[in-house]
Amino acid sequence: MPFITGNGSEEGELYHAQIHLYKHVYNFVSSMALKSMMELGIADIIHNHGKPITLSELASALKLHPSKIGVLHRFLRLLTHNGFFAKTKLQLQNGKEEIAYVLTPPSKLLIKSKPTCLAPIVKGALHSSSLDMWHSSKTWFTEDKGHTLYETATGVSFWDYLNGEPDSLVMFQEAMAADSHMFKLALKECKHVFENLGSLVDVGGGTGVVTKLINEAFPHLKCTVFDLPNVVANCSGNKNLSFVGGDMFNSIPSADAVLLKWVLHDWDDELSLKILKNCKEAISGKGKEGKVIIIDIAIDEESDDRELTELKLDYDLVMLTMFNGKEREKKEWEKLIYEAGFSSYKITPICGFKSLIEVYP
């Protein structure tokens, strides 16, 4: 059981069950408190302060009305409990002590001046356009249409919504770019995958954050970012980095290798199969030497701990409800890869919760 049962008495079990249930009912409070912290820029303030910050110093930096100092304290208390701040004691000149707050590794990921800043993920994932649809889930379950939850709630697909709302498209691309910056660390783990390649096409490569990192590490590798025409319209590259607009369901530019990062989880098996078959076609000029490099989640409940599995399963529902996509278990990856006509593959965990899946013709 995921929760500890009581002392065996009926009441004890009931109380524990209630705590478990309420905890999950109010999980959104932790998410929204985190969003408030990101919007207020608290991580930046503490980072720029350069030393532990007291409540009154933080309130003053935030220019809060005095009536909000107690509010700030209670937000900080929850966020500290949730691991986003740590408390330390400052010795004052009058001999007294005062509590001060410092950043922890998760809140350091919200410092906007750092390349590893994940604030755009918090902004995008907790934006009303991602959350409001959940109120329509009962209708979605009971209707007999092949819509995503997002379509049922809003009447348009998420992709159409993005394409019709330039600000939202920018927010989405910024969230993707933020996540991709983490790839710089992962590149050290998977350098071997890109060595000895002459050309690479990054399919669904967005604004090219990942491809630029690969291009920096392998300046002689000819890289192409391939995405929808409106996504790459204003992107510029260099001698060995170009942007091409198109539709991966029609055809993909030829290369020695294709990269699909954070792409296949947007699509169901039928459409993913189509993309993979087009990837196979794109690398066919390289014979058995070609490869497809997938970076996505692989659900592995047996090996992963509870927190990691929960994150992967949360992502699965996000993909399902917004795109009719899915996060796949290892055996589902195998089925998809073999059905697309590839002969072998290798899965290696990277980037903390994603996997590198090397696929060979």
Ligand SMILES: C[S@@+](CC[C@H](N)C(=O)[O-])C[C@H]1O[C@@H](n2cnc3c(N)ncnc32)[C@H](O)[C@@H]1O
């Ligand atoms: C989840 S994002 C991943 C972006 C990037 N690979 C990354 O990891 O940051 C999926 C990308 O697929 C692109 N995409 C969606 N439909 C496409 C299509 N039919 N052809 C090419 N790209 C497409 C989207 O524009 C988006 O940039």
